[in-house]
Amino acid sequence: MTCLSKEFADFIQQGVAAAASSCNAELLPSMARVVACRVAADQRITILLSRNLNPVFIQDALTQQKIAVVFCLPSSERAIQIKGGAIRQESVLPTDWVLVQQHEQDFADQITPKGYPREFATIYHHIVESNLYALSFVANGVFEQTPGPQAGQCLV
């Protein structure tokens, strides 16, 4: 298990663009858009996503127990990738939908200076509350993902 610093925990809970990936036994990758995330006191990371739009990814992640999630802050292009395992489904908490909506507003704040209307954030997330799905994992590596020659460098 990798200990996630407060800096990284704060970073991934901002208005970042985020996407998760796994793969199946035939080594075919799958991916899902992440609409919010939370970090528990025990360092377990929970990502929130749409269940009905990402069935292949959810099955791959739960079956293969391997996951990678990239987080990118649009305003700075800074990005990190967290890899992990010990994946399991979590109950969607009553506060999770609020978290998703807050993330959507934070994301809108990030992209409007780039010329996008705020509604683009809603479209980009493309999630309804009834489809919200929570998947948690334990990090085993944090990697630099900001574009440049240092991308891929292990940070933790």
Add this chain to the structure above:
Amino acid sequence: MSTVNLDPLRNCFEGAVPGPLATCDLDGIPNISYLSQVQYVDREHIALTFQFFNKTRRNVLANPNAQLGVVDPETGNSYRLNVHYLRTETSGPLFESMKAKLAGIASHTGMAGIFKLMGADVYRVSAVEPVGTGIPRESTRINNLPILRKLTQQLNQCADLSALLDSTLNSLRKDFGISHAMILMLDESGQRLYTVASSGYAESGIGSEIPLGAGVIGVAARERTAIRISHMNAEYAYNAAIRDNSVAHGFDLETAIPLPGIAESRSQLAVPIANGSCLYGVIYVEAEQDLRFSYDDEDALMTLANHLAMLMQQFAVSAEMANEATSVSQVATPQGKPVRVRHFGGDHSIFLDDDYLIKGVAGAIFWRLVQEYTQSARDSFSNRELRLDPSLALPELGDNLEARLLLLQRRLAERQACVQMQKTGRGRFRLNVNRPLLPQAEP
């Protein structure tokens, strides 16, 4: 026939919204990163930038299967693409086009100097999966096909190169809504392009030059491919590129006439005017907004340029074939204060008194015409006699004499010179002189 068709998704590949690429290694360890550029290649293929030998690259070399997410920046429609790595291209049109676009994206995101293209990784797309739908939005894009249909019909009616270029620029402005455009022709050496027509600039820049391979225009010419940049770009800003490239190659470039251009050019598109292996020139358009020119615009201008190339070839052949006898008549001597026509043999630059006019091949032609006019009192000439004149040393075939004469004609008109050229028929023209000319060969 494959069921994959990327054409409706081309808007997703404008580099506006970074897309994630998911790969995995042979141990099944996933990796995911955001990409700055996805290039549409054809209905079934895309290309991704290879910039660093990172984990993504190591993964696709070991396991070519990957999944890519893309988003339409206008509608928000999202798609997942199952892709399979095929090969890496390190030169050629695709590579150059992606390199130029990457430079634009790098500049836009403050990453200039960090993004450097090492290769264009080509992938076959085996499946496209819509991921939810965005908002239905009426496209504001102009339908280019009816415009092209009308324009090509108009161009077919043009009697000469001048009318052809004017009709093209007029249509770009009125029908395509493109305010800033220029047309450049390849010179005899094949090493530089010169501006022969422009639209929308305070100064026409006719006669200005750019080396082959410099900036958006020069790269489009050298690679015979469209170069389209959707964001402001320092690396491909052509004035800087001209300067750097000229110094590097020791070019004696036209510097007295500045290349036209808008100060805040944020979108640029250059397409080659070529017919087979024969390059005639480049159409260049630019705009002050990001993402002004789309893949559809690129298609339209490439089609237009191909049509222009075909017509230019016809004009060149017919002008050369026209062999009517030129009139050798005594012309009336104009009145007024004489004008010194000064010719500097080193670079064939011409000054009318102290006003710079032109240099190079066009300067040599003008000097020859003025000498003939003053010594033999002739005012009518043919393209063919210029072609056969050993003092001009023009190639027998395949150059663009017609374009050079048009350049000269337009420079004279723009400068409101005492000598004007008037076309009198296919491959023929007359000098209209309103002041006495005094030719002076300068050292």
